[in-house]
Amino acid sequence: MNKELVDKIKNNPDYQELVSKRSGFAIKLSIAMLVVYFTFILTIAFNPSALGTPLSSDSVTTIGIPIGIAIIVFAFVLTGIYTKRANSEFDDLSNKIKQSIKED
Amino acid sequence: MMNMNRIFLFLILGTVAVFAGGAIEGEVQKQALNMSAIVMFLLFVGGTLGITYWAAKRTKSAKDFYTAGGGITGFQNGMAIAGDYMSAASFLGISGLVYLKGYDGLIYSIGFLVGWPIILFMIAEPLRNLGKYTFADVASYRLRQTPIRTLAAAGSIATVILYLIAQMVGAGKLIQLLFGLEYEIAVILVGVLMILYVTFGGMLATTWVQIIKAFLLLSGATFMALAVMAHFDFDFSALFAKAVEMKNTESLDIMSPGGLVSDPISAISLAVALMFGTAGLPHILMRFFTVADAKEARKSVFFATGFIGYFYILTFIIGFGAIVMVFQNPAYLDVAKQAISGGSPILGGKNMAAIHLSHAVGGDFFLGFISAVAFATILAVVSGLTLAGASAISHDLYASVIKKGNVDSMKEMKVSKMATVALGIISIFMGIAFEQQNIAFVVGLAFAIAASANFPILFLSMYWSKLTTRGAVIGGSLGLATAVMLVILGPIVWVQILGNAEAIFPYKYPALFSVTVSFIGIWFFSVTDKSHDAEAEIEAFEAQYIRSQTGIGAEGASEH
Numbered sequence: 001m002n003k004e005l006v007d008k009i010k011n012n013p014d015y016q017e018l019v020s021k022r023s024g025f026a027i028k029l030s031i032a033m034l035v036v037y038f039t040f041i042l043t044i045a046f047n048p049s050a051l052g053t054p055l056s057s058d059s060v061t062t063i064g065i066p067i068g069i070a071i072i073v074f075a076f077v078l079t080g081i082y083t084k085r086a087n088s089e090f091d092d093l094s095n096k097i098k099q100s101i102k103e104d
Numbered sequence: 105m106m107n108m109n110r111i112f113l114f115l116i117l118g119t120v121a122v123f124a125g126g127a128i129e130g131e132v133q134k135q136a137l138n139m140s141a142i143v144m145f146l147l148f149v150g151g152t153l154g155i156t157y158w159a160a161k162r163t164k165s166a167k168d169f170y171t172a173g174g175g176i177t178g179f180q181n182g183m184a185i186a187g188d189y190m191s192a193a194s195f196l197g198i199s200g201l202v203y204l205k206g207y208d209g210l211i212y213s214i215g216f217l218v219g220w221p222i223i224l225f226m227i228a229e230p231l232r233n234l235g236k237y238t239f240a241d242v243a244s245y246r247l248r249q250t251p252i253r254t255l256a257a258a259g260s261i262a263t264v265i266l267y268l269i270a271q272m273v274g275a276g277k278l279i280q281l282l283f284g285l286e287y288e289i290a291v292i293l294v295g296v297l298m299i300l301y302v303t304f305g306g307m308l309a310t311t312w313v314q315i316i317k318a319f320l321l322l323s324g325a326t327f328m329a330l331a332v333m334a335h336f337d338f339d340f341s342a343l344f345a346k347a348v349e350m351k352n353t354e355s356l357d358i359m360s361p362g363g364l365v366s367d368p369i370s371a372i373s374l375a376v377a378l379m380f381g382t383a384g385l386p387h388i389l390m391r392f393f394t395v396a397d398a399k400e401a402r403k404s405v406f407f408a409t410g411f412i413g414y415f416y417i418l419t420f421i422i423g424f425g426a427i428v429m430v431f432q433n434p435a436y437l438d439v440a441k442q443a444i445s446g447g448s449p450i451l452g453g454k455n456m457a458a459i460h461l462s463h464a465v466g467g468d469f470f471l472g473f474i475s476a477v478a479f480a481t482i483l484a485v486v487s488g489l490t491l492a493g494a495s496a497i498s499h500d501l502y503a504s505v506i507k508k509g510n511v512d513s514m515k516e517m518k519v520s521k522m523a524t525v526a527l528g529i530i531s532i533f534m535g536i537a538f539e540q541q542n543i544a545f546v547v548g549l550a551f552a553i554a555a556s557a558n559f560p561i562l563f564l565s566m567y568w569s570k571l572t573t574r575g576a577v578i579g580g581s582l583g584l585a586t587a588v589m590l591v592i593l594g595p596i597v598w599v600q601i602l603g604n605a606e607a608i609f610p611y612k613y614p615a616l617f618s619v620t621v622s623f624i625g626i627w628f629f630s631v632t633d634k635s636h637d638a639e640a641e642i643e644a645f646e647a648q649y650i651r652s653q654t655g656i657g658a659e660g661a662s663e664h
Contacts, residue, residue, distance in 0.1 A: 001647040001656070001657060006646050006650060009650050009656070010646065010650070015653075018654070019653055026225040026226060027225075030222055030226065033218060037214070037218045037375065040214065041371045041374075041375050044211060044371060045367060045368040045370075045372075046368060048361035048362075051207075051360055051361055052357065052361070059345075060341070060345045060348045060359055061341045061345075061359065064207055064210075064361065065210070065340075068207075068214060069417060069420075072213070072214060072217055072413040072416060073413070075217050075413060076409050076410050079220065079224050079405055079409045079410075082225060083224070083402045083403060083406040086229075086402055087403070094653075097654050098654065098656060101656070
């Protein structure tokens with residue numbers, strides 16, 4: 001990629017839109033995952049009994065179990081959300097950028 | 105080609121002979137010889153060798169060898185990645201941990217899973233867009249080839265060999281237990297089959313072996329979990345209540361966090377190791393080059409996360425099912441061990457919980473199936489590892505460092521095959537040498553190295569424009585050295601293995617410290633690098649970033 005092409009793509013509004021939208025989205029989702037996971041792991045480190053609270057007075061099932069399963073599902077759902085948006089909106093933008101280079 | 109096929113046929117026959125010989129020996133030793141396990145295992149080996157034969161005919165260039173021609177779909181690759189991750193250690197180990205400690209097993213699973221979304225958001229796409237065969241392609245994209253590739257290859261080979269040792273020792277012991285084979289024969293058998301898959305079938309065979317195994321493992325685990333749940337009319341609280349009742353004798357709280365993660369530093373350090381370590385495992389990173397483009401790379405992670413998450417939920421149910429159906433069941437009780445140490449130990453130790461459960465829910469036939477799947481799992485995982493190690497040797501060290509890129513694709517592929525055979529032989533010897541050793545630290549060390557050396561260089565090369573060769577090499581080496589040092593000085597090696605009274609470094613997981621050292625080192629030695637080369641490297645970031653974001657100029661799939 002030569003200097004001229006780099007400058008051209010860099011100044012392409014589609015490229016700027018792609019980079020800012022994707023970075024913002026990826027960072028937000030990463031933070032969501034990290035916050036959920038570290039809240040969980042720090043609860044275990046500092047206050048493990050919180051996760052050992054029974055769901056109801058006559059149940060042995062603790063709140064920790066649905067929370068743990070929910071984190072697994074949450075991780076999967078996040079990858080789904082990102083993949084869906086990236087494979088449509090972000091890829092459309094990349095294709096537009098590629099098209100604009102071919103045109104001249 | 106003709107010649108190669110003949111060698112191949114000879115090797116197949118040889119392997120079957122080795123196996124058959126061992127099987128007879130096992131009978132002589134009065135080991136429990138499981139015919140259905142052996143038949144199903146032979147079916148798997150036969151089928152996968154058939155695939156290898158098919159793949160061998162399609163593996164014509166280095167690109168085919170390293171990346172299966174780039175034509176694997178996102179779904180297939182997701183299954184293969186999940187297969188790489190669902191090793192025998194994680195199937196038997198995590199269900200065994202749940203069996204032993206209940207909730208703690210779930211904490212471990214979650215740690216292994218949460219790295220995947222981060223890989224998707226941060227790593228998968230730039231990796232696919234910038235790389236060709238190995239992650240060192242990406243790390244060295246705008247930096248000096250020789251030092252960066254040497255370090256990346258060292259990190260890869262260290263990770264691969266450590267992982268291989270753990271797999272081989274686990275394989276030998278497991279096969280000894282399940283099939284009644286001698287330990288050495290089991291290790292040699294795994295090594296020989298792995299060499300066959302990889303040298304002849306390359307990435308195409310390795311991927312399909314992994315996909316088939318992932319399918320078998322997921323099916324088997326699903327059946328086990330359903331059988332357990334059917335036993336309780338699909339009522340989770342009934343399952344948990346019964347499990348708690350069973351474990352009451354040990355006065356152990358299996359429904360809440362126990363001693364696995366005891367203090368905040370260990371908790372965070374383990375989390376860092378699992379998250380960043382996953383994103384630095386060479387055999388996993390290599391899989392992203394087998395798909396056509398960034399779109400398929402993203403789908404790969406989506407499917408992989410789904411399969412892995414589903415698998416961990418299954419192992420949780422399986423672990424609890426084993427508490428109910430295996431624990432205190434006289435059929436699986438290790439009477440000899442109980443006489444010495446009391447309690448209710450099961451035959452073969454806690455890692456056999458899932459295996460015994462398969463017998464409890466499905467009889468000898470299903471036990472045979474799960475045993476064969478466990479063996480297949482080891483074979484598939486070691487194949488992926490060996491291919492990643494061989495690529496680091498042939499593509500990074502031989503083609504890029506020694507030959508400076510002036511080498512034709514056929515020659516490179518040949519070196520790769522030689523490296524595969526060498527790694528196979530090394531892992532057989534290591535497997536035998538480490539039989540009686542305590543290898544508990546080995547996988548932890550592999551993750552620590554991946555997190556402290558591979559990951560920081562890869563991540564910063566993608567996102568930080570001011571990264572220079574000097575920074576990457578010094579910082580990455582410091583991270584690598586710190587990880588190794590802290591593992592040696594830590595409680596497992598220093599106290600348990602070397603027999604010292606007290607650990608110099610008190611934590612089991614060094615990643616929090618070694619990853620920090622690595623990032624700070626890379627930062628400091630990059631920003632203070634005022635050389636002419638450094639200027640050019642910073643200058644080149646923009647073009648690299650555009651390619652990583654848009655895929656313009658990225659490697660495509662091969663034509664056939």
